[in-house]
Amino acid sequence: MTQNPETIIIEDIQGGLAKVFKELNLTGKPIIQETAKKSTFGDYCTPIFQIAGANKRNPQELAKIITENFPKLNCVEEVSAEGGFVNYKLNRAYCSRLILSKILANEKFYQSDLYKGKRIIVEHTSANPNGPIHIGNFRGSIIGDTYARILKAAGADVLTNFYVDDLGHQIPVLVIGYELLKKFDTVPTDIKIDHLLGRIYAITHTMYDIQKIKKELKEKYDLILGKDINWITKEEVKQMEASLKKKNVSIEEQKTQIKQSEFIINIQTDIYKRFKKFYKILKNCLEKESIDLTIAVPDLNRRYMSNEKDAVKKVRATCEDALRGQREELAILGIEHDNYDWEADLQWSGQVDATLTSLNKNGFLIEDGKARLFDANKAADLEGARKYLKMKPSYEIPKPILVTSTGDTLYLLRDIAYSLKKVDHYSADKVFNVIGKGQELSQRQLNLAVRAVCREDAANKMWHLNYEFMELQGALTSMSARRLQYITPLELYEKTHEAVMENFLQKRDYPQKEKDDIARIVTVGAIKYSIIAIGLMRKLLFNPQEVVSLSNNTSPFIQYAFARSQNILAKTDFSWSKKKENTLESLFEDEEWQIVLSLAKLPSIVLNAAEQIKPELICNYLFELANLFNKFYDAHRVLDAETEELTIARLALTYATGKQLTEGLNLLGIESPSRM
């Protein structure tokens, strides 16, 4: 039994149509859709053209005949024919009562059979634990979090997962730098831990690169540059250039060496300029122990990979610190994850090796020198693979490297194991990987690899939730962890918060505590909404001024409409009871009716958003509803309406509108303040 009033109305009309079709002996499935111009044609309509064609009739005439024979329905007041369309004008009194009474009685009717009882995993953010989250991942965080909420509303059992990439040589670099700082100096506390670790990582990595270059020069060409192994200068590069020339090194090799050195000088200069004091501190720490990073880094990496106790202790401690900082930052935006899956755990459990063995056994590995590639094309020929991944038969998919010539496994291999874990360990029916554009190729390769280990079932549950990049208006466009060039969510928050205060909140004379609360809620809302409101595949330019604007399609605009509605309700002691349902039949004005119709749409909007992966549909809906409410507010009085009955009905309408606005904002993880 359906409870959704919109569905009840449409099914009622469908029943009427079925009856007419039977009487007139017509074939075909008529559709019911909203009319283009509501005021002139009615609320819903059915185009008759196809039906007419199938039954060899003239559309205009047939529409007229259907209209004449249409049975009397509770929902429908008038049926009319116009240019091949059958138009239905709904009975406002009856439908208003039907729709509003259900909303006022607190009934929710989102549940979809498609998702009921289904376990769905949404993996998002998954930032490296070597620094803060930046707005590259952050758009994914908002999309993932919001989509998870929408899926939950649609009846799914949703888990959000964060994949912690604690393998790969970027981690030991960070760990060593961090450990040395703790040993020889004090850890600064005036900066968030993840931001601090980001700096340690970038600086240590720079010195690691310098050591590597200098060591190679010494071993290969017996060339010693300067006395500081952790610092490189332009003069040294010139000296190197001259020496290499003298030693008859090939021009090509000269070029690579020089290019590498110049690249790293660039980074060194850049970071040093911006973080002089801290750079010096960290460099000092490194010199106190005179560690050879070119040995220490791979060594720690190897020991961590093989699960050696002291290595695990150190690495985990650092990663946990970074993760804690990232979580704090997400928490500001009201985002948290259900599960954290560590990459190393997969390695240690043997699942990664098992995957490699299985790929090998099934004949999907290709050897290229000492490296091993995945034969993605062979996997693409497996039953159903090309169709699922929308790959043309002619498309030759590049073969990714799984194991390097030095024997190191690469992330794609571990990702295969992780994909299986998501399906098996978490018993997922569907897995969404929220990962930015630029990962399309590897996500396809991953899906094919899962098929190659005979897990077509798992591959058919995986879905890459793709999204475009995001930039901050007026800021640099390319993000680089190595150069410490990134915009963090915190920065976004602060800029937006500032705009909120400037734009309107400063002028308010609310108590400070309430002011702070409102500012926080509005800021968070503005950020989330602006990211969700635009289609996933569109480039996003974040502008703090625009996202808090009160006349755009923004969260503050909708929150303001909500505050207005609550303001009216606060002036009375409105409470709803079933006894008052009769009054709902007194809403006849266009402005009222448009709201009622819109209120009924939320459930189908939620389902569409879930099924089509379009969270932006919620935003469009809220914007429409807020606009309709503003029109109503301007055109009609609520508290002193013509009759007492009408006041009650309009209060109910106002209350129900506020309810749907809150409901919709909630789906986006946005709160609604009752005044702003």
Add this chain to the structure above:
RNA sequence: GGAUGUGUAGCGCAGCCUGGAUAGCGCGCCUGGUUCCGGACCAGGAGGUUCGGGAGUUCAAAUCUCCUCACAUCCGCCA
């Protein structure tokens, strides 16, 4: 060269999956109302050589198919 995405008014976008009536919305611009249950509002108007361009399918195309142009991103030893 290949893959994917985007192209709709001066600007920012919705509609495309599932083809339907005069292509919507916001900003900006012009005109007017409203000092109210919070003007952070509302009404009207100008603005698209008709949806990057071309062909096709259809009674009907912004929407489906094919071709083409522009821009963005990705394409073996980082993750």
